[in-house]
Amino acid sequence: MSGKRSGTGMRSLKKQQLKACRQKLAERREELERALGLEVGSCGGEPETGDNCLKEAQVSLSLQNRERLAMELRAVESALRRIEHNKFGVCQACEEPIGEKRLLIVPTATHCISCQCELEERAKKRGLVFNQT
Numbered sequence: 001m002s003g004k005r006s007g008t009g010m011r012s013l014k015k016q017q018l019k020a021c022r023q024k025l026a027e028r029r030e031e032l033e034r035a036l037g038l039e040v041g042s043c044g045g046e047p048e049t050g051d052n053c054l055k056e057a058q059v060s061l062s063l064q065n066r067e068r069l070a071m072e073l074r075a076v077e078s079a080l081r082r083i084e085h086n087k088f089g090v091c092q093a094c095e096e097p098i099g100e101k102r103l104l105i106v107p108t109a110t111h112c113i114s115c116q117c118e119l120e121e122r123a124k125k126r127g128l129v130f131n132q133t
């Protein structure tokens, strides 16, 4: 019994769902760290096998892939930080809750759907069209 209470900004997400998101994010972070050859600490257990395992991971990734993974890792880490600070699930632009369905699918989402659409709209106007649907 810690007596800790989470209050603000958590209206849209139940504790259980938050826990599920957090676990998903933590697992993804480990995967990404391993893929990027970062220090994970549980890579085989022994120093020797750990070393081999890191080298393999590094060789099998192209530079482009590594960049993409590194970006995702940053997103995952910031999402985990937001969970710790009770700010998870709040849009960074309008501070409205991000829909729980969206969060369960995309736990790294930083914007609600309407702000996300606006961002994409603005990007399109600048000529940056991502073919994402």
Ligand SMILES: [Zn+2]
Pocket (backbone or CB within 6 Å): 091, 092, 093, 094, 095, 096, 111, 112, 113, 114, 115, 116
């Ligand atoms: Zn928003």
